Amino acid sequence: MLYRNARASDLEPIIALHVEEQWRAYAHILPAGYLREEMPAQKRVLWSARLAPGADRERLSILVAESDARQVVGFICFVLEPNDAWGSYLHNLYVASSHQRQGIARRLLVEGVSGLGSDVRAAPVHLLVYRANEPARALYERLGGAPVERFMRGDPPVELFRYQWASADVLRQRAGAGLSPP
Template identity: 25%
Template sequence: MANENLQLVELSVRHRDALLAMVKEYHDQGDPRHGGVLEDVDAYIRRQQDNSAGRTLDEGIVPQTTYVLVSDGALLGTARLRHALVESLKIEDGHIGYDIRPSQRRKGYGTAILRLVLAEARKLGLDRVLVTCDIDNVGSGKIIRANGGVFDRETISPRSGKRVSLYWIDLSARVAEGEIIIRDATLEDIPGMVAVRIATWRTTYVGIVPDHVLDEQSQEKIEARWRQWHLEMKPDDVTLVAEDNGTVVGFAKGGAHWGDVPGYDGRLGGLYILKSHQRRGLGRRLVAAFAKRLAARGCRSLAIWVLARNPSRGFYERLGGTPVAEQPIDIGGVALPEVAYGWPDISVLFQAK
């Protein structure tokens, strides 16, 4: 692996021939994995892309992104990142699956591909992932532990009857210096979130909302309300924070099936990013992670209400949102117009970067 430029990229049609060659190598050695590739490689690739976008999913199946590990055009292996867990995945498979083609094993690529997929999991907003392997697969166990895996327990595979080892990897403990991560919010994040909200209101809404509203924002009072709200969150509610070296610099919150915009089943209730961290792609990352979380909860569309005079409206338009509704909102005793931007297909936001 010395001096190699390894890249983890999403599977696409440009990998068609290389994928076919890799799968034939598996089958020549009696390994039937990825059998759908040999049956119809183009249909296989389309199916993986649909899965990543959350399209045409069978009941009980979560969105899953398929990646390939490449070096100088050579395809070395594949990986799958599931965006959420259902009960069956907690027994076997977990969040991440990966494989290295037979001719490239024992060269360190297994450790590398898992490390790169974990970085994608952080971008997705996951702060803890489950990785599994057969208990007799000593090599995979070493790879998982080398990437921070902590053994949890054993289960029995419903498919093979084999004993399976379950490992959890804490992504919040794997933050590189200077890296901004997106993860689920905790109760301890409330003070940081409130500070971001107050700061962004004061930099964004001067001259738009009444001055006394901006002046009277209380960290203590908002914290109290938000702590209670966080404790009462429902399974379909989502709150993500963007963290820069231990400091909350942005957040997104909302939920599935809120239904207050006709025709849209998911809503982004708020997106806030400190001015110092704007125009760095962080807003797009937060929206993408949020949209994927809602899709995993069954949402197929998304909307957000914004003040009509919000100078950041263009951000939502650049993401493909279109105005779909209007209504007044009372802020400080003044009725201010707000506009709902909508995305009929939530999957268009998955690749917002």
């Protein structure tokens, strides 16, 4: 498995993986019409902006996990906000269902945080997760994330939790515990 910075050529594989995994993970959480009709277009806009030439790379850190067959099987995206009260935002962490439970998400976390500047690594990091997404919540809790906020969002409203770590370095340490070297 190769862990590397995302490139513009990763646009289509990232969109496809993001859409597929959201369909799978959120089918019991979000309306089917949204998942089928609106979400794919939203992901195309999001990733086209993030991976476009000249995108604000100072504010983003995006890594992919690439299989030996040179397929993108996972990705992570941090929105870097070290001066925000919540810290930097771990906006996306997805691994293809065919490659889950192999340590790829944890390795993406370790590699992703390792590539951040020392000021960002020393600051808190947070993420949002649907209350009903129990597998993701269990992972974040195993990694020492603390649920620090709970709120409703959307139409129809769904419950979300905000998880936070004292620093990105703490998250990296917890995610790396027990992992073999890459």
